[in-house]
Amino acid sequence: MKNDEKLLIYMHIPKTGGTTMKNIIQKQYDPREVWFHMEKDMLPKLEQKLKKKDLKCVGGHCWYGLHQHFHKPYTYFTMLRDPIDRVVSEYYYILERPHHKAYPAVVTMDLMDFIQEFPLKSSNQHTRRISGNIKSPNLEAAKENIKNDFAIVGLSEMFDESLFLMKKAFGWDDITYQKVNVTKKRPSIEKLPKNVVAELEIRNELDLKLYDFSKKLLLEKIDQLDFRSKRELKNYMNIQN
Template identity: 65%
Template sequence: MTAEKRLLIYMHIPKTGGTTLKNIIKKQYHSKEVWFHMEKDMIPKLKEKRKIDQLKCVGGHCWYGLHEYFKRPYQYFTILRNPIDRIVSEYYYILRRPHHKAYPQVQNMSLMEFIHHFPLKSSNQQTRRISGCIHEPDLDLAKKNLQNNFTVAGLSEMFDESIFLMKKTFNWGDISYSKENVTNNRPSVTDMPKDILSELEKRNEMDLELYTFTKELLAVKLESLDSDSKQELEMFKAGKQD
């Protein structure tokens, strides 16, 4: 597979640092080579507005299986997040944005009500997306897809390491960034009531296991870097802390 022919598919899982990552991606390609609205119902609009053969990277809040719409070699990449923290962040993100399409429903809901009323958002969403099984998440399939079809699967909690691996894997240039779309002034998970934490843990057993699995895969990739790349990574991380 040549770098020119492959199509990179960025699976943007909500509240995992996706807006920041998209800004990094935009720096790597010409505007005609990128499309970031890849929910399946956007495919017809994509065909109307863009020459598909020019695209090098597409992305969006998509599910595994999007590659079936393209007759090209493909590589997925994504970033996951601790599922409990991700759901809490998404709830407060919606609650503070009246323009969000879910805001009219969420504005008067408690977090527990949100969890019960939005099962696709609050129950194993990462496993659902990565397995491609929306209504019946398949953990084994999600793990298999991560191993075989995701060239890089990073973590929000290891964002610098994750985008550095993408830089090396996809031959990117500048990956400097400033954080975007951050949900500030929200309670930390450690401050959550025990009944809410218990409910979230029960509803996200697969996502919690998938998160651990992803962390293990990421550690192997980082360890396999050559000594020069490891030194470059440490310099990059140190630069972000300055």
């Protein structure tokens, strides 16, 4: 079965370009065909919606295993980001938004405090979601899920290439975009205290390995493109940049 005949499940991992992705996805479908912002209490509504044949893509801050609610052919796709950079971005993102539910706590913390006080946000977020085990992330399970049930695992650092592969896999049309929801006031990784970076590396050991694994698969997919597609990718990247 082709990917464009399956229900597409977009796993939005925080601070991986998800708002930009949402805007791109919404350009591909009629409003009746797409559903975003899934939470547990919304699943009954979604299950009812899925009984209709017009739903083609669902997305949100979900985890692997969501497909079990749907009882129809499916495939996942997602974007990863350098794990250290992702955590730093999330911390400063919260600081910029007083309406964020974590803001009252986070505004009193430095980055090291945030890492220690918010372990689910600051450690192995990719592996937790892709393995389907939020509390006990499993690297090998995440790798198997990627190989078996993910059409594309893109990278924020290779956003254009990732998006182009999604276009090819899902039969999308216009994938031009402007980045939105970008965290503006934050230091680069190079300017962070070394002990903070070291702590992040320890806490994201699984995500660092999963990122490297996913990058290898992504580069293989790009290498397998035919000459015409590679030229199309180059032209698209020139337009975006």
